[in-house]
Amino acid sequence: MLVFEEEIYFWLFLVIPVILVLFIFLLIWKRKARKSFASDELLQKLAPNKSNFKPILKLILVCLALACLVVALVNPKMGTTMETVKREGVDIVFAIDVSKSMDAEDIAPSRLEKSKQIVRQILGGLGSDRVGIIAYAGSAFPQLPITTDYAAAKMFLQALNTDMISSQGTAIGDAIDLATTYYDDDNQTNRVLFIISDGEDHEGNVESIADEAAEKGIRIYTIGVGTEKGGPIPIKRNGVVQNYKKDQNGETVITKLDPNTLQQIASEANGEYIEGNVTAKVAETVQDLLKNIEKTEFEAKQFADYQSHFQWFLGLCFIFLFLDVFLLERSTAWIKKLNLFNETKKD
Numbered sequence: 001m002l003v004f005e006e007e008i009y010f011w012l013f014l015v016i017p018v019i020l021v022l023f024i025f026l027l028i029w030k031r032k033a034r035k036s037f038a039s040d041e042l043l044q045k046l047a048p049n050k051s052n053f054k055p056i057l058k059l060i061l062v063c064l065a066l067a068c069l070v071v072a073l074v075n076p077k078m079g080t081t082m083e084t085v086k087r088e089g090v091d092i093v094f095a096i097d098v099s100k101s102m103d104a105e106d107i108a109p110s111r112l113e114k115s116k117q118i119v120r121q122i123l124g125g126l127g128s129d130r131v132g133i134i135a136y137a138g139s140a141f142p143q144l145p146i147t148t149d150y151a152a153a154k155m156f157l158q159a160l161n162t163d164m165i166s167s168q169g170t171a172i173g174d175a176i177d178l179a180t181t182y183y184d185d186d187n188q189t190n191r192v193l194f195i196i197s198d199g200e201d202h203e204g205n206v207e208s209i210a211d212e213a214a215e216k217g218i219r220i221y222t223i224g225v226g227t228e229k230g231g232p233i234p235i236k237r238n239g240v241v242q243n244y245k246k247d248q249n250g251e252t253v254i255t256k257l258d259p260n261t262l263q264q265i266a267s268e269a270n271g272e273y274i275e276g277n278v279t280a281k282v283a284e285t286v287q288d289l290l291k292n293i294e295k296t297e298f299e300a301k302q303f304a305d306y307q308s309h310f311q312w313f314l315g316l317c318f319i320f321l322f323l324d325v326f327l328l329e330r331s332t333a334w335i336k337k338l339n340l341f342n343e344t345k346k347d
Contacts, residue, residue: 002078003151005308009073016063023059058324065320072313088295089129091146091189093182094119095175097197098162099137100245101255104198106231107277112162114225115196118276119157121283122194123150129290130189132182135160138167140174146182170200172265173209180216189296191218194286195265196276198226199258206261210268220269221289222262225276230256 004010096119102112123131131153133144141164144156172195183191193213199222210220232252233245245253263273272289276282 002076003155005075005077006073009070012070012073013067016066019059019063019066027055054327058327061320061324061327065317065324068313068317068320072310072317075308075310076313077308087128087148088297089127089189090192090290090293090295091130091132091183092126092192092194092290093132093134093146093179094122095134095136095140095172095179095193095195095197096143096160097137097170097172097195098135098160098165099168099170099200100162100233101170101198101200102225103162103236104226104231104233104255106227106229107225111198111225112160114276114279115223116157116160117279118196118223118225118282119194120154121279122286123153123157125283125287126150126290128295132179133157133160134175134178134182135164136171136175136178137162137165138169139165139171140178141165142178142182146184170197172197172199172261173206176206176209176213176220176265180213180218183216183218190293191216192290192293193218193220193269194223195220195262196223196225197262198255199224199261200226200255207264207268210265214269218269219271219293220266221271221274221286222266223274223276223282224257224259224262226255226257227277228257228259230254 096112096115098112102110102115104111107114119133128148130146130148131144131150132142132146133153133156135141135143143160144153147153175195176193179193183189213220231254233255234241235243235245247253259273259275265271266273274282274285
């Protein structure tokens with residue numbers, strides 16, 4: 001399995017097209033400057049060994065060196081072996097609401113981003129538990145199956161957004177149904193489902209579905225994000241708010257936290273409702289809840305011995321730079337004889 005330690009450095013790849021554009025402008029400027037100085041025939045006589053291809057080759061080497069340096073900074077890591085280990089823990093599934101109402105910013109930076117922060121901090125406090133992620137709006141979508149790979153969980157968590165599911169709504173019942181398929185019936189581990197939502201516009205008879213989940217040994221804890229005062233739903237383009245969602249009468253829609261629904265679901269499934277406004281407090285509450293749940297032994301296959309491979313790309317970077325330094329811009333004699341690049345001297 002391949003993971004990247006510092007993905008932010010991928011932005012440095014944008015420097016390469018900038019270099020290419022500057023190089024093209026430099027070539028155009030040089031050509032105009034040469035024409036104002038002398039004719040092509042005279043320039044050929046003055047610099048008979050001038051190569052038109054070598055500057056392009058040097059540019060390619062510089063770009064390759066820069067690309068290798070960027071990958072080295074990102075530090076790709078490879079899980080080289082798969083091993084099976086015995087672990088004790090709880091199977092935890094996070095069902096995260098990604099409906100449009102989760103874009104509301106009554107909780108900074110937004111309800112969805114707050115949900116991500118909560119799950120990320122909970123993951124940071126786990127030890128040997130297995131985790132899975134479900135995204136839901138008008139329907140439920142499996143985002144990450146049960147795993148012990150927390151790095152992968154954080155990566156899939158970051159990818160959640162309110163555009164990933166086209167059907168809108170808050171199908172909490174579908175999310176609970178899907179969660180029941182996540183747990184391993186063979187190992188009979190203790191099962192916990194965290195539903196993170198504003199609870200608004202829920203669909204179906206959620207309470208009965210939660211009761212059925214409880215009969216299967218699943219405890220459901222609900223985390224409410226948002227405020228009862230509510231806020232408008234922003235419509236963004238390229239991260240900038242363009243407008244706010246309006247109803248059929250042209251009035252701005254105000255979305256509000258509905259804690260009652262979330263409390264009923266938790267009550268039906270032997271769980272608890274948690275207010276999600278303060279990330280650290282939620283994570284602390286969840287850790288206390290998990291401590292009181294008996295751990296079950298299970299076998300977990302995981303990638304072991306993640307090894308950094310930045311040194312290979314750093315080495316390639318130095319090789320390309322070394323070649324660039326010693327690569328002269330005049331024609332190479334034996335290549336010139338082959339006339340591969342039309343560099344033979346004109347009589």
